[in-house]
Amino acid sequence: xxxxxxxxxxxxxxxxxxxxxxxxxxxxxxxxxxxxxxxxxxxxxxxxxxxxxxxxxxxxxxxxxxxxxxxxxxxxxxxxxxxxxxxxxxxxxxxxxxxxxxxxxxxxxxxxxxxxxxxxxxxxxxxxxxxxxxxxxxxxxxxxxxxxxxxxxxxxxxxxxxxxxxxxxxxxxxxxxxxxxxxxxxxxxxxxxxxxxxxxxxxxxxxxxxxxxxxxxxxxxxxxxxxxxxxxxxxxxxxxxxxxxxxxxxxxxxxxxxxxxxxxxxxxxxxxxxxxxxxxxxxxxxxxxxxxxxxxxxxxxxxxxxxxxxxxxxxxxxxxxxxxxxxxxxxxxx
Amino acid sequence: xxxxxxxxxxxxxxxxxxxxxxxxxxxxxxxxxxxxxxxxxxxxxxxxxxxxxxxxxxxxxxxxxxxxxxxxxxxxxxxxxxxxxxxxxxxxxxxxxxxxxxxxxxxxxxxxxxxxxxxxxxxxxxxxxxxxxxxxxxxxxxxxxxxxxxxxxxxxxxxxxxxxxxxxxxxxxxxxxxxxxxxxxxxxxxxxxxxxxxxxxxxxxxxxxxxxxxxxxxxxxxxxxxxxxxxxxxxxxxxxxxxxxxxxxxxxxxxxxxxxxxxxxxxxxxxxxxxxxxxxxxxxxxxxxxxxxxxxxxxxxxxxxxxxxxxxxxxxxxxxxxxxxxxxxxxxxx
Numbered sequence: 001x002x003x004x005x006x007x008x009x010x011x012x013x014x015x016x017x018x019x020x021x022x023x024x025x026x027x028x029x030x031x032x033x034x035x036x037x038x039x040x041x042x043x044x045x046x047x048x049x050x051x052x053x054x055x056x057x058x059x060x061x062x063x064x065x066x067x068x069x070x071x072x073x074x075x076x077x078x079x080x081x082x083x084x085x086x087x088x089x090x091x092x093x094x095x096x097x098x099x100x101x102x103x104x105x106x107x108x109x110x111x112x113x114x115x116x117x118x119x120x121x122x123x124x125x126x127x128x129x130x131x132x133x134x135x136x137x138x139x140x141x142x143x144x145x146x147x148x149x150x151x152x153x154x155x156x157x158x159x160x161x162x163x164x165x166x167x168x169x170x171x172x173x174x175x176x177x178x179x180x181x182x183x184x185x186x187x188x189x190x191x192x193x194x195x196x197x198x199x200x201x202x203x204x205x206x207x208x209x210x211x212x213x214x215x216x217x218x219x220x221x222x223x224x225x226x227x228x229x230x231x232x233x234x235x236x237x238x239x240x241x242x243x244x245x246x247x248x249x250x251x252x253x254x255x256x257x258x259x260x261x262x263x264x265x266x267x268x269x270x271x272x273x274x275x276x277x278x279x280x281x282x283x284x285x286x287x288x289x290x291x292x293x294x295x296x297x298x299x300x301x302x303x304x305x306x307x308x309x310x311x312x313x314x315x316x317x318x319x320x321x322x323x324x325x326x327x328x329x330x331x332x333x334x
Numbered sequence: 335x336x337x338x339x340x341x342x343x344x345x346x347x348x349x350x351x352x353x354x355x356x357x358x359x360x361x362x363x364x365x366x367x368x369x370x371x372x373x374x375x376x377x378x379x380x381x382x383x384x385x386x387x388x389x390x391x392x393x394x395x396x397x398x399x400x401x402x403x404x405x406x407x408x409x410x411x412x413x414x415x416x417x418x419x420x421x422x423x424x425x426x427x428x429x430x431x432x433x434x435x436x437x438x439x440x441x442x443x444x445x446x447x448x449x450x451x452x453x454x455x456x457x458x459x460x461x462x463x464x465x466x467x468x469x470x471x472x473x474x475x476x477x478x479x480x481x482x483x484x485x486x487x488x489x490x491x492x493x494x495x496x497x498x499x500x501x502x503x504x505x506x507x508x509x510x511x512x513x514x515x516x517x518x519x520x521x522x523x524x525x526x527x528x529x530x531x532x533x534x535x536x537x538x539x540x541x542x543x544x545x546x547x548x549x550x551x552x553x554x555x556x557x558x559x560x561x562x563x564x565x566x567x568x569x570x571x572x573x574x575x576x577x578x579x580x581x582x583x584x585x586x587x588x589x590x591x592x593x594x595x596x597x598x599x600x601x602x603x604x605x606x607x608x609x610x611x612x613x614x615x616x617x618x619x620x621x622x623x624x625x626x627x628x629x630x631x632x633x634x635x636x637x638x639x640x641x642x643x644x645x646x647x648x649x650x651x652x653x654x655x656x657x658x659x660x661x662x663x664x665x666x667x668x
Binding site for chain 1: 492495496498499500504508509525531540542543545562616621622
């Protein structure tokens, strides 16, 4: 991972992060015209490297053709986060970062380090989708195409309740949390595992665990409990609790209209837009994603008939991967 | 509420509850032939009185025609529960009760106190549905009809994960829990509220909170948050945490085959059976309930097109109530 020094970075909330850092990784080469860049922000807890499975020669995100930039976002190290920020803003005092802050920081990376003035595509899954919409609303002249995949411009009421209940409260209600100044992340291991249980319960379609269906089986797990421990508990155990809470609060507050009229803000998007949703995704429900697409001129809505729901974010199903690749291929051909 | 003294009640797990008690309430009068009784067990945390909304003259559960008995179940006071049981089996030492224990105790109430040998109908919602199936499998000669409403013979893998994640862990992971020997239930108020949040997240259909739909609004709540606090937090705050955990563990272990072949056990049901499921119920999914019905000779499956999902258990929608009444009317006419 490369690091981009944001200097003293002024956040939307008014706080200034001294020596703020945005991590990123690049696949492919920027051409002389600097017009072959694709930006691919990542999801909650998802390191940019988690997105590398989508990049490959002969595939839509082809590094021999495009310069694909995978940026970090605030709350996810090595980008500035509660766990890596110095006093006075470290740990439990980390300011309320926003998706808009992520996008402004990413914009500085692209313009200041690379001199990029146009993006062929911005795409993202889940919280990466929140960043994608923010990009299209904030920098319309710069973004030629967007793909929101299992994402939305703003989380739904259910998704906001999810972010609070599943990813924040198990940590913040734990006495070891101590206002975010826990002595050791390991003290919150039990909480992280409970986050995993609640995620396992809510991020898969209703059919996922059903007897006879048992979608954890082709993924190589011995039982539903084995899947819950080795996949879901493991995912959250690898993250710093304060960083998770910062990202969750950021996602919960996402709003490209910044409190204004969302339909109007999204209606101003000029990028060619693909909105991709997955059957059984409670988090970004197909019916809601379709409404997002309806608000954007010329947007195409795609529902992928998936057995994975929001879990599709982890690219576990070859069939889902193929369907998403197909959408991206079509989009990049326009 | 009347109390039935079960004496020294031997549980399936081998423990003996001394002076065990089963609460119950009766609507209507048992006829001379003692053949007009209906048994209506209740759901998790649902006092028998919560079911009285279903009883009324001119309705299927007509007290001028039937003797309708609303029994309690273990873990729900005043029936024997962690919170009302004396040493050595009180509080955190309360034994692992089962749905089979509930049904055996209820059978003793009916036969010993009332001399009832046949039931026109056993019906129940949710955990009441678990009891209903156990009745039909355990006492086939006694049960003429059953209606499982938003229930199942055995909770699905998702529902077992739900019971652990939503109703047990927030309590048992709280340091105030102290192995179930908490100093005061009020010390677990935060945990009870978190149970409420997770229930609010998981017991409604995906559409419930959707902007434009907002099903909390016709229920008289000012906002989704208001609904979460006044409905869901309130529901769990009214219950003793140890009692909730005992009921949740009991429901999680429900199995009328007692570890044997479930299809075979359910296939032995001779009662005329109605299986009622609600669109959007994640807990007892219509597709799964249909499979339950398929295993029972002559069973009729009904999916009620509801906006409430598992929340239908609380009888909040006049439309759902009407649809269930219609099913019960048909069933009692057979």
